[in-house]
């Protein structure tokens with residue numbers, strides 16, 4: 001049975017989350033970590049199973065409890081990722097590389113690749129991970145982190161990673177990949193995560209008692225590199241939903257607007273006007289549901305179809321709450 005998504009937190013206020021009940025334990029050799037600094041950190045503190053294999057509802061609970069994501073926003077991220085990278089038959093997903101721990105796969109072309117699977121949720125121009133063309137797209141990269149520090153020093157208030165630093169770094173990473181990565185893909189759905197993930201650290205990695213949207217390099221080092229909450233870390237003072245994140249995402253986009261495209265060889269960025277732009281949230285929702293997911297599940301039947309439809313419903317529930325999209329049904333209604 002597939003559990004329903006968790007409800008919003010009963011007590012969504014500020015609290016100490018690096019607490020004695022959630023001690024940091026570094027990942028062991030059999031524990032999986034991946035491209036998301038937040039989920040890696042939550043696994044290392046036991047908000048997620050420490051081995052890095054989790055159900056989508058566990059991911060929703062972990063990001064609500066540990067970082068105070070709003071319920072809708074948490075469901076949007078978790079079910080989107082699960083549909084692209086999880087195993088609908090066992091309801092398990094790896095937060096990093098593909099693993100037999102998620103159980104027997106549905107028939108190909110299903111990937112069940114985990115969050116590290118390139119070209120799904122994971123994509124190019126990440127801030128602290130290299131593009132898959134150049135190497136391991138999931139692992140923290142010190143050279144890129146140095147660029148994160150330098151950009152914060154140049155554009156951020158007092159050298160912090162703030163919204164101005166985020167806008168410049170995001171653009172810089174895109175321009176860099178346009179110049180150097182012959183296989184760059186920068187279209188839906190990657191464009192939406194690229195911009196929201198540039199904003200997230202200015203919100204969720206800042207101690208909720210300060211909550212000034214200025215992430216110190218020290219705290220950034222903890223989350224991105226050590227996969228650890230700073231000592232005494234408190235989560236956001238209230239649940240953070242689309243209403244908080246969307247204007248910040250739009251602000252960094254407006255500083256350096258772009259159109260979706262792909263490289264045909266280095267420095268040859270070809271626009272893809274038929275794909276939805278960042279501003280078309282419902283277009284991206286439809287692109288995920290009608291193109292990306294059927295790419296892995298062209299004609300699901302039986303329990304597989306039922307499970308995917310259930311997760312599509314959970315995903316739409318999150319989208320619907322704050323964006324007025326119309327639900328689409330790639331595999332028919334139940």
Ligand code: HEM
Nearest residue numbers: 035036038077081115121122123126127128129197200204
């Ligand atoms: C990156 C998944 C929540 C912060 C990523 C990536 C994935 C992912 C697949 C890799 C994308 C890429 O850079 O190519 C998820 C899922 C979540 C979640 C399924 C479920 C709720 C969060 C939260 C934060 C966060 C709550 C809060 C700070 C980030 C950041 C990156 C990232 C900053 C970019 C890393 C970089 O560019 O170097 N996430 N994430 N994520 N995630 Fe998460």
Ligand code: MG
Nearest residue numbers: 122123124126
């Ligand atoms: Mg990436």
